[in-house]
Amino acid sequence: MHLYTSQQIKAIDKRAEQMGMSLFALMENAGNGIYRKLMPLLNKSEKVLILAGKGNNGGDGIVLTRYLKNNGNHVKLVFPTGEPKTPTALEHLAFYQACGYEVSEFSFDLKADWVIDALLGVGSQLPLRENLAQITAWINQSGAKVAAIDLPTGVSSDEGDIDEYAVQADYTYALHGFKPSAFLFPSSQNYGEVSVIDIGIRQDSGWRVWRDEDVRKTLPKPTGNTHKGTFGTNLLIAGSDEMPGSAALAAIGALRFGTGKLTIATTKHASTIIGPLAPEATFSFDVKSAGIADQYLSVAIGPGLNPDDELETFIKDLLDQPVAIILDAGALSQRKYNDRQAPVIITPHPGEFSRLTGKRSVEIQKNRISFASQYAVENGLMVVLKGKYTVIAYPDGTGVINLTGNRALSKGGTGDTLTGMLLASIGTHQSIKAAVANAVFIHGACANDWVKENGDQALSAHDFDRLLPKICRHYSS
Ligand SMILES: NC(=O)C1=CN([C@@H]2O[C@H](COP(=O)(O)OP(=O)(O)OC[C@H]3O[C@@H](n4cnc5c(N)ncnc54)[C@H](O)[C@@H]3O)[C@@H](O)[C@H]2O)[C@@H](O)CC1
Numbered sequence: 513m514h515l516y517t518s519q520q521i522k523a524i525d526k527r528a529e530q531m532g533m534s535l536f537a538l539m540e541n542a543g544n545g546i547y548r549k550l551m552p553l554l555n556k557s558e559k560v561l562i563l564a565g566k567g568n569n570g571g572d573g574i575v576l577t578r579y580l581k582n583n584g585n586h587v588k589l590v591f592p593t594g595e596p597k598t599p600t601a602l603e604h605l606a607f608y609q610a611c612g613y614e615v616s617e618f619s620f621d622l623k624a625d626w627v628i629d630a631l632l633g634v635g636s637q638l639p640l641r642e643n644l645a646q647i648t649a650w651i652n653q654s655g656a657k658v659a660a661i662d663l664p665t666g667v668s669s670d671e672g673d674i675d676e677y678a679v680q681a682d683y684t685y686a687l688h689g690f691k692p693s694a695f696l697f698p699s700s701q702n703y704g705e706v707s708v709i710d711i712g713i714r715q716d717s718g719w720r721v722w723r724d725e726d727v728r729k730t731l732p733k734p735t736g737n738t739h740k741g742t743f744g745t746n747l748l749i750a751g752s753d754e755m756p757g758s759a760a761l762a763a764i765g766a767l768r769f770g771t772g773k774l775t776i777a778t779t780k781h782a783s784t785i786i787g788p789l790a791p792e793a794t795f796s797f798d799v800k801s802a803g804i805a806d807q808y809l810s811v812a813i814g815p816g817l818n819p820d821d822e823l824e825t826f827i828k829d830l831l832d833q834p835v836a837i838i839l840d841a842g843a844l845s846q847r848k849y850n851d852r853q854a855p856v857i858i859t860p861h862p863g864e865f866s867r868l869t870g871k872r873s874v875e876i877q878k879n880r881i882s883f884a885s886q887y888a889v890e891n892g893l894m895v896v897l898k899g900k901y902t903v904i905a906y907p908d909g910t911g912v913i914n915l916t917g918n919r920a921l922s923k924g925g926t927g928d929t930l931t932g933m934l935l936a937s938i939g940t941h942q943s944i945k946a947a948v949a950n951a952v953f954i955h956g957a958c959a960n961d962w963v964k965e966n967g968d969q970a971l972s973a974h975d976f977d978r979l980l981p982k983i984c985r986h987y988s989s
């Protein structure tokens with residue numbers, strides 16, 4: 513479940529060869545691995561057409577064809593842009609032919625139930641050349657089920673860009689690991705269902721998908737003798753006269769995700785609305801940054817606050833305090849984080865990240881992973897770049913992608929609840945990296961649970977009040 517850029521894959525291939533694993537063997541593993549994944553989906557009577565390109569992606573297609581032929585499937589191998597050029601693909605073609613198997617002529621009149629896109633992989637450069645674009649357009653109009661090897665042809669490997677005629681796959685078999693474009697926009701929409709094929713090399717990327725088993729392993733286990741102060745007191749600075757609800761929704765997130773004691777710094781008017789929704793919280797109406805680290809374990813600031821000079825001055829002073837800080841919504845602005853030791857977590861959605869970086873939202877969506885990582889490393893903080901495929905970038909250049917969640921979450925207020933969950937999470941976890949990833953994962957898992965029985969339109973942020981108990985239990989047991 514790791515991620516690799518095209519450059520990393522090329523370096524891995526080279527290193528594997530130096531270590532004694534030939535590219536021929538890797539291609540064999542790739543073709544065989546895809547064959548094993550594809551077999552349960554294929555009906556023996558179905559016609560399969562393998563479109564192989566001139567590079568090593570085409571070589572994987574040759575190997576796959578051999579396995580399907582060995583198995584007696586109805587399969588044709590064609591080279592619509594010409595014969596392979598790379599030495600490894602040629603070696604596999606020679607072996608394929610020595611087995612007595614043939615290459616067929618490509619024609620736009622060919623009919624198939626399945627088309628395998630082995631045209632371009634990580635060696636592709638956009639845009640597609642015209643002859644190739646005609647073939648990918650034909651694939652998309654063919655009505656066949658489409659499975660792509662490594663990535664759909666016409667999709668960039670490392671960015672979200674796609675060619676106008678990019679293959680729209682139903683399944684994609686990513687070799688060794690995901691390529692970043694599987695989680696970027698608009699490219700991810702061309703992948704269909706993605707799975708990773710193990711080709712026999714050790715995983716060593718700093719980026720991976722955060723999975724169920726990671727959550728189960730790292731979610732804090734109940735310890736015996738706890739009391740309300742075991743996990744310290746958390747401070748939520750949120751809510752204003754105009755936006756009291758944001759603070760209430762963040763409080764629900766914190767209280768339902770393990771906070772022992774919660775203080776909310778807000779206005780008196782907002783407290784009258786928050787109080788009945790979160791009666792466990794205490795209030796502070798005149799919070800000062802000085803001394804915060806002595807009283808509180810961690811601080812979240814921003815939901816329901818309007819960014820202004822007074823808030824900015826307060827945050828500057830707060831950043832001098834040796835306490836973990838989560839910055840969200842109104843607390844997100846361009847600033848310097850000079851050499852802070854205690855952790856900072858920022859939780860922008862793409863619009864807010866655009867404000868922080870000066871980059872356009874469309875560009876951010878195309879490069880969510882690299883931009884978030886760059887910002888995290890340059891500023892020495894953690895970035896939770898929200899939205900589908902939330903990116904969690906750590907200051908050491910590593911990170912994780914979260915796959916839980918759905919469009920039911922695309923509602924005002926769900927981000928506030930996440931901020932509260934993060935506040936609780938960093939107090940209860942041993943590892944701050946896992947704390948952040950688990951809060952994001954569980955937040956999305958609540959929405960996945962919701963849509964099992966309810967319409968996605970109907971989810972409201974305050975529903976987390978009853979979703980969190982069930983989902984926390986599910987991952988704790
Ligand atoms: N470690 C791994 O992951 C392994 C990867 N292998 C496969 O090798 C692939 C990479 O192979 P290559 O580096 O040969 O690259 P590709 O197979 O992606 O193809 C590159 C070829 O396509 C041409 N091309 C590039 N962009 C084009 C465009 N826009 N229009 C038309 N033609 C274009 C190039 O001129 C070049 O001839 C991977 O994607 C994967 O399928 C496996 O075979 C073995 C191990």
Ligand SMILES: Nc1ncnc2c1ncn2[C@@H]1O[C@H](COP(=O)(O)OP(=O)(O)O)[C@@H](O)[C@H]1O
Nearest residue numbers: 898899900917918919921922924925926927928
């Ligand atoms: N389509 C989606 N798939 C997965 N998660 C989503 C989707 N849309 C929104 N979310 C999640 O919902 C939350 C919305 O947060 P945000 O935009 O900050 O809302 P608000 O500020 O109104 O609370 C984020 O956690 C985001 O990742």
Ligand SMILES: [K+]
Nearest residue numbers: 629632661663
């Ligand atoms: K491909």
